[in-house]
Amino acid sequence: MSIAERKEREKQEMKNLIIQGAMEVFLELGYEKTSIRTIADRIDYSPATIYLYFKDKDSLFLEVQHVSFGLLIQEMAGLADLDDPVSQLREMGYRYLQFGIEHPEHYDLMFIINDPLVCLMEDEKEWHNGHQMYQVLVGVVERCIQCNLIRMTDPQLATLMIWSTVHGLVALHCRNRLWAVGISPETMPSIGKSYIDQFIETIRT
Amino acid sequence: MSIAERKEREKQEMKNLIIQGAMEVFLELGYEKTSIRTIADRIDYSPATIYLYFKDKDSLFLEVQHVSFGLLIQEMAGLADLDDPVSQLREMGYRYLQFGIEHPEHYDLMFIINDPLVCLMEDEKEWHNGHQMYQVLVGVVERCIQCNLIRMTDPQLATLMIWSTVHGLVALHCRNRLWAVGISPETMPSIGKSYIDQFIETIRT
DNA sequence: TGACTTACTAAACACTGTTCAGTATCTTCG
DNA sequence: CGAAGATACTGAACAGTGTTTAGTAAGTCA
Numbered sequence: 001m002s003i004a005e006r007k008e009r010e011k012q013e014m015k016n017l018i019i020q021g022a023m024e025v026f027l028e029l030g031y032e033k034t035s036i037r038t039i040a041d042r043i044d045y046s047p048a049t050i051y052l053y054f055k056d057k058d059s060l061f062l063e064v065q066h067v068s069f070g071l072l073i074q075e076m077a078g079l080a081d082l083d084d085p086v087s088q089l090r091e092m093g094y095r096y097l098q099f100g101i102e103h104p105e106h107y108d109l110m111f112i113i114n115d116p117l118v119c120l121m122e123d124e125k126e127w128h129n130g131h132q133m134y135q136v137l138v139g140v141v142e143r144c145i146q147c148n149l150i151r152m153t154d155p156q157l158a159t160l161m162i163w164s165t166v167h168g169l170v171a172l173h174c175r176n177r178l179w180a181v182g183i184s185p186e187t188m189p190s191i192g193k194s195y196i197d198q199f200i201e202t203i204r205t
Numbered sequence: 206m207s208i209a210e211r212k213e214r215e216k217q218e219m220k221n222l223i224i225q226g227a228m229e230v231f232l233e234l235g236y237e238k239t240s241i242r243t244i245a246d247r248i249d250y251s252p253a254t255i256y257l258y259f260k261d262k263d264s265l266f267l268e269v270q271h272v273s274f275g276l277l278i279q280e281m282a283g284l285a286d287l288d289d290p291v292s293q294l295r296e297m298g299y300r301y302l303q304f305g306i307e308h309p310e311h312y313d314l315m316f317i318i319n320d321p322l323v324c325l326m327e328d329e330k331e332w333h334n335g336h337q338m339y340q341v342l343v344g345v346v347e348r349c350i351q352c353n354l355i356r357m358t359d360p361q362l363a364t365l366m367i368w369s370t371v372h373g374l375v376a377l378h379c380r381n382r383l384w385a386v387g388i389s390p391e392t393m394p395s396i397g398k399s400y401i402d403q404f405i406e407t408i409r410t
Numbered sequence: 411t412g413a414c415t416t417a418c419t420a421a422a423c424a425c426t427g428t429t430c431a432g433t434a435t436c437t438t439c440g
Numbered sequence: 441c442g443a444a445g446a447t448a449c450t451g452a453a454c455a456g457t458g459t460t461t462a463g464t465a466a467g468t469c470a
Contacts, residue, residue, distance in 0.1 A: 007416085014417095030319070032237060032319075035456080035457060035458080036457085036458065036459085037456090037457080037458090045418080045419090046418065046419045046420075047419090047458085047459085048418075048419060048420085048459085048460080048461090049417080049418060049419075051458095051459070051460080052417075052418075056458075056459075057458065057459090111377070111380070111382055112317065112376070112380060113380070114235070114237075114380060130382075130385045131385055131386075134385065134386055151406070151407045152403065152407060154403070157396075157399060157400065157403050158403070159386075160374070160386065160388075160396075160400065161370065161374075161400060161403060161404060161407075163373070163377075163386075164370060164373030164374040164377060164400075165366065165369060165370040165373055166373070167373040167376065167377060168368070168369030168370055168371070168372040168373025168374075168376065169365070169366075169369040169373075171317070171372065171373065171376045172316070172368075172369060172372060175316070175317060175318070175319060177316055177335075180335045180336055180339065181336075181339055181364075181365065181368075183365075191362075191365075194362060195362065195365065195366060195369075198357065198359070198362050198363070198366060199366060201356075202356045202357060202366075202407065202408055203407055212447085219448095240425080240426060240427080241426085241427060241428080242425090242426080242427090250449080250450090251449070251450045251451075252427085252428085252450090253428085253429080253430085253449075253450060253451085254448080254449060254450075256427095256428070256429080257448075257449075261427075261428075262427065262428090
Protein backbone atom coordinates (compact mmCIF):
# COMPACT_ATOMS: atom_id res chain seq x y z
CA MET A 1 0.00 0.00 0.00
CA SER A 2 2.90 2.33 -0.68
CA ILE A 3 1.09 4.32 -3.35
CA ALA A 4 -1.96 4.83 -1.17
CA GLU A 5 0.32 5.96 1.63
CA ARG A 6 2.08 8.42 -0.61
CA LYS A 7 -1.27 9.73 -1.85
CA GLU A 8 -2.40 10.20 1.72
CA ARG A 9 0.82 12.00 2.55
CA GLU A 10 0.51 14.25 -0.48
CA LYS A 11 -3.05 15.04 0.48
CA GLN A 12 -1.92 16.07 3.94
CA GLU A 13 0.90 18.15 2.49
CA MET A 14 -1.58 19.90 0.24
CA LYS A 15 -3.82 20.62 3.23
CA ASN A 16 -0.87 22.03 5.12
CA LEU A 17 0.11 24.19 2.16
CA ILE A 18 -3.40 25.63 2.05
CA ILE A 19 -3.49 26.16 5.83
CA GLN A 20 -0.14 27.92 5.73
CA GLY A 21 -1.24 30.20 2.89
CA ALA A 22 -4.57 30.86 4.59
CA MET A 23 -2.81 31.69 7.85
CA GLU A 24 -0.64 34.26 6.09
CA VAL A 25 -3.58 35.93 4.43
CA PHE A 26 -5.85 35.75 7.50
CA LEU A 27 -3.21 37.43 9.64
CA GLU A 28 -2.54 40.09 7.02
CA LEU A 29 -6.11 40.96 6.15
CA GLY A 30 -8.26 39.63 8.98
CA TYR A 31 -11.08 37.16 8.60
CA GLU A 32 -13.66 39.14 6.66
CA LYS A 33 -11.33 40.73 4.14
CA THR A 34 -9.65 37.43 3.35
CA SER A 35 -11.09 35.82 0.23
CA ILE A 36 -10.69 32.27 -0.99
CA ARG A 37 -9.39 33.73 -4.25
CA THR A 38 -6.60 35.58 -2.41
CA ILE A 39 -5.58 32.42 -0.58
CA ALA A 40 -5.67 30.47 -3.83
CA ASP A 41 -3.52 33.10 -5.56
CA ARG A 42 -1.02 33.02 -2.74
CA ILE A 43 -0.36 29.30 -3.18
CA ASP A 44 -0.77 29.28 -6.98
CA TYR A 45 -3.87 27.08 -7.14
CA SER A 46 -7.39 27.73 -8.30
CA PRO A 47 -10.04 28.71 -5.74
CA ALA A 48 -11.99 25.55 -6.50
CA THR A 49 -9.06 23.38 -5.42
CA ILE A 50 -9.38 24.65 -1.86
CA TYR A 51 -12.90 23.27 -1.75
CA LEU A 52 -11.53 19.80 -2.48
CA TYR A 53 -9.68 19.91 0.82
CA PHE A 54 -11.94 22.04 3.01
CA LYS A 55 -15.73 22.16 3.18
CA ASP A 56 -15.95 25.95 3.23
CA LYS A 57 -14.19 29.10 4.38
CA ASP A 58 -15.16 28.55 8.02
CA SER A 59 -13.83 25.03 8.02
CA LEU A 60 -10.49 26.24 6.68
CA PHE A 61 -10.53 29.02 9.24
CA LEU A 62 -10.97 26.52 12.07
CA GLU A 63 -7.80 24.75 11.03
CA VAL A 64 -5.91 28.04 11.09
CA GLN A 65 -7.40 28.81 14.48
CA HIS A 66 -6.12 25.47 15.75
CA VAL A 67 -2.58 26.50 14.86
CA SER A 68 -3.07 29.78 16.74
CA PHE A 69 -4.21 27.92 19.85
CA GLY A 70 -1.07 25.86 19.63
CA LEU A 71 1.01 29.04 19.69
CA LEU A 72 -0.67 30.34 22.83
CA ILE A 73 -0.40 27.00 24.64
CA GLN A 74 3.29 26.91 23.71
CA GLU A 75 3.68 30.38 25.24
CA MET A 76 2.49 29.01 28.58
CA ALA A 77 5.25 26.40 28.87
CA GLY A 78 7.32 26.14 32.04
CA LEU A 79 4.78 27.69 34.38
CA ALA A 80 4.99 24.76 36.77
CA ASP A 81 8.56 25.82 37.62
CA LEU A 82 7.17 28.65 39.71
CA ASP A 83 6.16 27.09 43.00
CA ASP A 84 3.99 29.96 44.24
CA PRO A 85 0.53 29.59 42.62
CA VAL A 86 -0.06 33.34 42.76
CA SER A 87 3.17 33.89 40.85
CA GLN A 88 1.96 31.34 38.33
CA LEU A 89 -1.28 33.25 38.01
CA ARG A 90 0.52 36.55 37.51
CA GLU A 91 2.92 35.04 35.02
CA MET A 92 0.01 33.52 33.07
CA GLY A 93 -1.62 36.93 33.02
CA TYR A 94 1.56 38.60 31.72
CA ARG A 95 2.02 36.03 28.97
CA TYR A 96 -1.64 35.93 27.94
CA LEU A 97 -1.78 39.70 27.72
CA GLN A 98 1.50 39.88 25.86
CA PHE A 99 0.28 37.31 23.38
CA GLY A 100 -2.86 39.38 22.81
CA ILE A 101 -0.83 42.54 22.27
CA GLU A 102 1.84 40.96 20.07
CA HIS A 103 -0.51 38.82 17.99
CA PRO A 104 -3.85 40.63 17.98
CA GLU A 105 -4.84 38.88 14.76
CA HIS A 106 -4.27 35.43 16.26
CA TYR A 107 -6.14 36.48 19.37
CA ASP A 108 -8.97 37.78 17.27
CA LEU A 109 -9.21 34.51 15.40
CA MET A 110 -9.30 32.55 18.64
CA PHE A 111 -11.53 34.52 20.97
CA ILE A 112 -13.36 37.33 19.22
CA ILE A 113 -14.35 36.38 15.71
CA ASN A 114 -17.93 35.37 15.28
CA ASP A 115 -18.69 32.80 12.64
CA PRO A 116 -17.44 29.37 13.58
CA LEU A 117 -16.81 27.79 16.97
CA VAL A 118 -20.55 28.03 17.46
CA CYS A 119 -20.40 24.49 16.11
CA LEU A 120 -18.31 23.42 19.07
CA MET A 121 -20.07 20.12 19.38
CA GLU A 122 -19.07 19.24 15.84
CA ASP A 123 -15.48 20.34 16.14
CA GLU A 124 -13.85 18.35 18.90
CA LYS A 125 -10.41 19.58 18.01
CA GLU A 126 -10.93 23.21 18.95
CA TRP A 127 -12.94 22.38 22.00
CA HIS A 128 -10.14 20.18 23.21
CA ASN A 129 -7.48 22.83 22.66
CA GLY A 130 -9.34 25.66 24.36
CA HIS A 131 -10.66 23.51 27.17
CA GLN A 132 -7.20 22.16 27.86
CA MET A 133 -5.77 25.60 28.51
CA TYR A 134 -8.73 26.60 30.60
CA GLN A 135 -8.19 23.54 32.78
CA VAL A 136 -4.60 24.59 33.41
CA LEU A 137 -5.93 27.93 34.67
CA VAL A 138 -8.55 26.17 36.81
CA GLY A 139 -5.76 24.11 38.38
CA VAL A 140 -3.70 27.16 39.30
CA VAL A 141 -6.73 28.96 40.71
CA GLU A 142 -7.70 25.89 42.74
CA ARG A 143 -4.26 25.82 44.33
CA CYS A 144 -4.53 29.54 45.11
CA ILE A 145 -7.86 28.93 46.84
CA GLN A 146 -6.63 25.85 48.70
CA CYS A 147 -3.67 27.80 50.10
CA ASN A 148 -6.03 30.69 50.89
CA LEU A 149 -3.98 33.07 48.78
CA ILE A 150 -6.84 34.80 46.95
CA ARG A 151 -10.11 36.30 48.13
CA MET A 152 -12.36 33.84 46.29
CA THR A 153 -13.90 30.54 47.29
CA ASP A 154 -15.53 29.08 44.19
CA PRO A 155 -12.82 27.88 41.75
CA GLN A 156 -15.11 27.84 38.71
CA LEU A 157 -16.43 31.35 39.24
CA ALA A 158 -12.99 32.64 40.19
CA THR A 159 -11.42 31.18 37.07
CA LEU A 160 -14.12 32.65 34.90
CA MET A 161 -13.60 36.05 36.47
CA ILE A 162 -9.85 35.98 36.08
CA TRP A 163 -10.04 34.91 32.46
CA SER A 164 -12.74 37.46 31.65
CA THR A 165 -10.79 40.26 33.29
CA VAL A 166 -7.75 39.69 31.13
CA HIS A 167 -9.77 38.84 28.02
CA GLY A 168 -11.80 42.01 28.49
CA LEU A 169 -8.74 44.21 28.25
CA VAL A 170 -7.28 42.36 25.28
CA ALA A 171 -10.62 42.37 23.47
CA LEU A 172 -11.07 46.11 23.96
CA HIS A 173 -7.51 46.63 22.75
CA CYS A 174 -7.96 44.41 19.68
CA ARG A 175 -11.07 46.29 18.66
CA ASN A 176 -9.59 49.73 19.29
CA ARG A 177 -12.09 50.65 21.99
CA LEU A 178 -9.35 51.86 24.34
CA TRP A 179 -8.75 54.99 22.32
CA ALA A 180 -11.99 56.28 23.81
CA VAL A 181 -10.56 56.10 27.33
CA GLY A 182 -7.25 57.66 26.39
CA ILE A 183 -5.13 54.58 25.88
CA SER A 184 -3.14 54.38 22.65
CA PRO A 185 -1.81 51.07 21.29
CA GLU A 186 1.78 52.12 22.06
CA THR A 187 1.12 52.46 25.77
CA MET A 188 -0.60 49.09 26.01
CA PRO A 189 2.42 46.98 27.07
CA SER A 190 3.20 49.16 30.10
CA ILE A 191 -0.45 49.64 31.03
CA GLY A 192 -0.98 45.92 30.62
CA LYS A 193 1.68 45.14 33.20
CA SER A 194 0.23 47.59 35.72
CA TYR A 195 -3.17 46.12 34.97
CA ILE A 196 -2.13 42.58 35.84
CA ASP A 197 -0.17 43.73 38.90
CA GLN A 198 -3.12 45.71 40.21
CA PHE A 199 -5.48 42.84 39.56
CA ILE A 200 -3.33 40.33 41.43
CA GLU A 201 -2.88 42.74 44.33
CA THR A 202 -6.63 43.28 44.46
CA ILE A 203 -7.64 39.63 44.54
CA ARG A 204 -4.91 38.30 46.81
CA THR A 205 -5.62 38.00 50.52
CA MET B 206 -37.66 80.00 4.27
CA SER B 207 -40.55 77.65 5.05
CA ILE B 208 -39.96 75.41 2.07
CA ALA B 209 -36.30 75.03 2.88
CA GLU B 210 -37.25 74.13 6.43
CA ARG B 211 -39.72 71.52 5.26
CA LYS B 212 -37.12 70.05 2.92
CA GLU B 213 -34.66 69.89 5.74
CA ARG B 214 -37.25 68.18 7.93
CA GLU B 215 -38.12 65.69 5.21
CA LYS B 216 -34.46 64.93 4.73
CA GLN B 217 -34.10 64.23 8.44
CA GLU B 218 -37.22 62.03 8.39
CA MET B 219 -35.82 60.08 5.50
CA LYS B 220 -32.54 59.62 7.38
CA ASN B 221 -34.48 58.38 10.39
CA LEU B 222 -36.47 55.98 8.26
CA ILE B 223 -33.26 54.51 6.89
CA ILE B 224 -31.66 54.33 10.34
CA GLN B 225 -34.73 52.58 11.72
CA GLY B 226 -34.76 50.06 8.89
CA ALA B 227 -31.03 49.54 9.17
CA MET B 228 -31.33 49.01 12.93
CA GLU B 229 -33.93 46.29 12.39
CA VAL B 230 -31.83 44.45 9.85
CA PHE B 231 -28.54 44.92 11.73
CA LEU B 232 -30.08 43.45 14.88
CA GLU B 233 -31.63 40.55 12.98
CA LEU B 234 -28.66 39.60 10.84
CA GLY B 235 -25.62 41.18 12.49
CA TYR B 236 -23.24 43.59 10.81
CA GLU B 237 -21.58 41.42 8.22
CA LYS B 238 -24.65 39.63 6.92
CA THR B 239 -26.61 42.85 6.58
CA SER B 240 -26.57 44.17 3.02
CA ILE B 241 -27.55 47.59 1.77
CA ARG B 242 -30.00 45.85 -0.56
CA THR B 243 -31.77 44.19 2.37
CA ILE B 244 -32.09 47.50 4.19
CA ALA B 245 -33.36 49.15 1.02
CA ASP B 246 -35.92 46.39 0.51
CA ARG B 247 -37.12 46.74 4.08
CA ILE B 248 -38.03 50.41 3.61
CA ASP B 249 -39.14 50.08 -0.04
CA TYR B 250 -36.42 52.22 -1.59
CA SER B 251 -33.65 51.46 -4.00
CA PRO B 252 -30.16 50.70 -2.64
CA ALA B 253 -28.80 53.77 -4.39
CA THR B 254 -31.11 56.04 -2.39
CA ILE B 255 -29.37 55.09 0.83
CA TYR B 256 -26.15 56.47 -0.60
CA LEU B 257 -27.81 59.86 -0.98
CA TYR B 258 -28.17 60.06 2.79
CA PHE B 259 -25.16 58.12 4.04
CA LYS B 260 -21.62 58.01 2.71
CA ASP B 261 -21.27 54.24 2.99
CA LYS B 262 -22.31 51.22 5.00
CA ASP B 263 -20.02 52.09 7.91
CA SER B 264 -21.34 55.60 8.14
CA LEU B 265 -24.90 54.29 8.35
CA PHE B 266 -23.77 51.77 10.90
CA LEU B 267 -22.31 54.49 13.11
CA GLU B 268 -25.70 56.19 13.27
CA VAL B 269 -27.32 52.94 14.34
CA GLN B 270 -24.59 52.45 16.91
CA HIS B 271 -25.33 55.90 18.29
CA VAL B 272 -28.93 54.85 18.97
CA SER B 273 -27.67 51.74 20.77
CA PHE B 274 -25.44 53.86 23.00
CA GLY B 275 -28.48 55.94 23.85
CA LEU B 276 -30.30 52.81 24.99
CA LEU B 277 -27.50 51.76 27.33
CA ILE B 278 -27.12 55.25 28.79
CA GLN B 279 -30.87 55.32 29.37
CA GLU B 280 -30.56 52.01 31.21
CA MET B 281 -28.21 53.63 33.69
CA ALA B 282 -30.68 56.30 34.81
CA GLY B 283 -31.38 56.87 38.50
CA LEU B 284 -28.12 55.48 39.78
CA ALA B 285 -27.42 58.62 41.83
CA ASP B 286 -30.35 57.70 44.08
CA LEU B 287 -28.20 55.03 45.69
CA ASP B 288 -26.02 56.84 48.21
CA ASP B 289 -23.49 54.06 48.72
CA PRO B 290 -20.96 54.24 45.87
CA VAL B 291 -20.28 50.51 46.10
CA SER B 292 -23.99 49.84 45.65
CA GLN B 293 -23.91 52.15 42.65
CA LEU B 294 -21.00 50.18 41.26
CA ARG B 295 -22.79 46.86 41.78
CA GLU B 296 -26.00 48.17 40.28
CA MET B 297 -24.11 49.49 37.24
CA GLY B 298 -22.57 46.05 36.87
CA TYR B 299 -25.97 44.35 37.04
CA ARG B 300 -27.51 46.65 34.47
CA TYR B 301 -24.54 46.62 32.12
CA LEU B 302 -24.42 42.85 32.19
CA GLN B 303 -28.17 42.55 31.76
CA PHE B 304 -28.03 44.89 28.79
CA GLY B 305 -25.34 42.73 27.23
CA ILE B 306 -27.35 39.56 27.79
CA GLU B 307 -30.70 40.97 26.67
CA HIS B 308 -29.37 42.89 23.68
CA PRO B 309 -26.26 41.05 22.53
CA GLU B 310 -26.64 42.47 19.04
CA HIS B 311 -26.64 46.06 20.33
CA TYR B 312 -23.70 45.25 22.56
CA ASP B 313 -21.89 43.73 19.64
CA LEU B 314 -22.46 46.83 17.55
CA MET B 315 -21.14 49.05 20.32
CA PHE B 316 -18.13 47.25 21.74
CA ILE B 317 -17.08 44.27 19.67
CA ILE B 318 -17.59 44.90 15.98
CA ASN B 319 -14.47 45.83 14.09
CA ASP B 320 -14.83 48.11 11.15
CA PRO B 321 -15.71 51.63 12.20
CA LEU B 322 -14.95 53.51 15.43
CA VAL B 323 -11.34 53.18 14.40
CA CYS B 324 -12.01 56.61 12.92
CA LEU B 325 -12.82 58.00 16.37
CA MET B 326 -11.15 61.28 15.67
CA GLU B 327 -13.47 61.88 12.76
CA ASP B 328 -16.64 60.88 14.54
CA GLU B 329 -17.08 63.15 17.54
CA LYS B 330 -20.60 61.92 18.17
CA GLU B 331 -19.69 58.37 19.14
CA TRP B 332 -16.69 59.42 21.08
CA HIS B 333 -18.82 61.77 23.10
CA ASN B 334 -21.44 59.14 23.86
CA GLY B 335 -19.04 56.43 24.93
CA HIS B 336 -16.75 58.79 26.81
CA GLN B 337 -19.68 60.26 28.69
CA MET B 338 -20.70 56.91 30.13
CA TYR B 339 -17.14 56.05 30.98
CA GLN B 340 -16.84 59.29 32.92
CA VAL B 341 -19.88 58.34 35.00
CA LEU B 342 -18.11 55.11 35.91
CA VAL B 343 -14.90 56.98 36.69
CA GLY B 344 -16.89 59.21 39.06
CA VAL B 345 -18.37 56.29 40.96
CA VAL B 346 -15.00 54.57 41.22
CA GLU B 347 -13.38 57.78 42.45
CA ARG B 348 -15.93 58.05 45.24
CA CYS B 349 -15.32 54.42 46.18
CA ILE B 350 -11.61 55.10 46.41
CA GLN B 351 -12.05 58.36 48.34
CA CYS B 352 -14.20 56.58 50.92
CA ASN B 353 -11.66 53.76 51.00
CA LEU B 354 -14.34 51.22 50.06
CA ILE B 355 -12.38 49.30 47.43
CA ARG B 356 -8.89 47.85 47.36
CA MET B 357 -7.57 50.10 44.60
CA THR B 358 -5.81 53.45 44.64
CA ASP B 359 -5.55 54.60 41.02
CA PRO B 360 -9.01 55.64 39.74
CA GLN B 361 -8.08 55.37 36.05
CA LEU B 362 -6.60 51.91 36.34
CA ALA B 363 -9.38 50.75 38.65
CA THR B 364 -12.08 51.97 36.28
CA LEU B 365 -10.40 50.27 33.35
CA MET B 366 -10.21 47.02 35.30
CA ILE B 367 -13.82 47.14 36.39
CA TRP B 368 -15.07 47.88 32.90
CA SER B 369 -12.83 45.23 31.34
CA THR B 370 -13.94 42.61 33.81
CA VAL B 371 -17.60 43.03 32.97
CA HIS B 372 -16.96 43.58 29.28
CA GLY B 373 -14.85 40.43 29.19
CA LEU B 374 -17.73 38.27 30.35
CA VAL B 375 -20.25 39.88 28.03
CA ALA B 376 -17.89 39.66 25.07
CA LEU B 377 -17.20 35.97 25.67
CA HIS B 378 -20.93 35.41 25.99
CA CYS B 379 -21.77 37.34 22.81
CA ARG B 380 -19.25 35.34 20.83
CA ASN B 381 -20.30 31.99 22.27
CA ARG B 382 -16.94 31.26 23.87
CA LEU B 383 -18.53 30.30 27.19
CA TRP B 384 -19.82 27.01 25.84
CA ALA B 385 -16.22 25.83 26.06
CA VAL B 386 -16.19 26.33 29.85
CA GLY B 387 -19.59 24.73 30.37
CA ILE B 388 -21.80 27.81 30.48
CA SER B 389 -24.87 27.76 28.26
CA PRO B 390 -26.70 30.96 27.27
CA GLU B 391 -29.68 30.03 29.46
CA THR B 392 -27.61 29.99 32.62
CA MET B 393 -26.00 33.37 31.88
CA PRO B 394 -28.40 35.60 33.86
CA SER B 395 -27.92 33.70 37.11
CA ILE B 396 -24.19 33.24 36.59
CA GLY B 397 -23.94 36.90 35.69
CA LYS B 398 -25.40 37.94 39.02
CA SER B 399 -23.02 35.70 40.96
CA TYR B 400 -20.21 37.05 38.84
CA ILE B 401 -20.91 40.68 39.74
CA ASP B 402 -21.50 39.83 43.39
CA GLN B 403 -18.25 37.92 43.62
CA PHE B 404 -16.37 40.68 41.85
CA ILE B 405 -17.68 43.37 44.20
CA GLU B 406 -16.92 41.23 47.24
CA THR B 407 -13.41 40.63 45.94
CA ILE B 408 -12.51 44.27 45.32
CA ARG B 409 -14.17 45.83 48.37
CA THR B 410 -12.09 46.43 51.45
C1' DT C 411 -2.89 -0.52 -24.27
C1' DG C 412 -7.57 0.54 -22.57
C1' DA C 413 -10.50 1.50 -18.48
C1' DC C 414 -10.80 3.80 -14.20
C1' DT C 415 -9.65 7.13 -10.69
C1' DT C 416 -7.89 11.18 -9.11
C1' DA C 417 -6.39 16.29 -9.15
C1' DC C 418 -7.36 20.23 -10.85
C1' DT C 419 -9.54 24.26 -13.11
C1' DA C 420 -12.50 27.60 -16.10
C1' DA C 421 -16.73 29.25 -15.96
C1' DA C 422 -20.84 30.16 -13.98
C1' DC C 423 -24.36 31.42 -10.14
C1' DA C 424 -26.02 34.27 -6.80
C1' DC C 425 -24.68 37.40 -3.82
C1' DT C 426 -22.10 41.83 -1.99
C1' DG C 427 -20.87 47.46 -1.67
C1' DT C 428 -20.86 51.25 -4.56
C1' DT C 429 -21.31 54.47 -8.67
C1' DC C 430 -23.51 56.85 -12.36
C1' DA C 431 -26.40 58.17 -16.11
C1' DG C 432 -30.92 59.14 -16.63
C1' DT C 433 -35.82 60.15 -15.30
C1' DA C 434 -39.45 62.22 -13.09
C1' DT C 435 -41.11 65.45 -9.85
C1' DC C 436 -40.99 69.67 -7.36
C1' DT C 437 -39.40 74.80 -6.99
C1' DT C 438 -38.38 79.11 -8.71
C1' DC C 439 -38.43 82.98 -11.63
C1' DG C 440 -39.83 85.67 -15.80
C1' DC D 441 -49.18 80.37 -16.55
C1' DG D 442 -44.90 78.31 -18.53
C1' DA D 443 -39.95 77.62 -19.06
C1' DA D 444 -35.62 76.68 -16.54
C1' DG D 445 -33.42 74.65 -12.86
C1' DA D 446 -32.85 72.07 -8.75
C1' DT D 447 -33.99 67.84 -6.24
C1' DA D 448 -35.18 62.90 -5.29
C1' DC D 449 -34.93 58.76 -6.87
C1' DT D 450 -33.77 54.50 -9.55
C1' DG D 451 -32.06 50.78 -13.11
C1' DA D 452 -28.16 49.10 -14.57
C1' DA D 453 -23.62 48.37 -14.28
C1' DC D 454 -18.73 47.40 -12.10
C1' DA D 455 -15.81 44.87 -9.43
C1' DG D 456 -15.65 42.04 -5.85
C1' DT D 457 -17.32 37.88 -2.80
C1' DG D 458 -18.26 32.31 -1.46
C1' DT D 459 -19.44 28.27 -3.70
C1' DT D 460 -20.77 24.66 -7.39
C1' DT D 461 -20.30 22.13 -11.50
C1' DA D 462 -18.92 20.30 -15.81
C1' DG D 463 -15.01 19.07 -18.04
C1' DT D 464 -9.97 18.17 -18.79
C1' DA D 465 -5.63 16.19 -18.05
C1' DA D 466 -2.74 13.18 -15.60
C1' DG D 467 -1.77 9.04 -12.83
C1' DT D 468 -3.00 4.14 -11.62
C1' DC D 469 -4.23 -0.42 -12.47
C1' DA D 470 -5.91 -4.58 -15.14
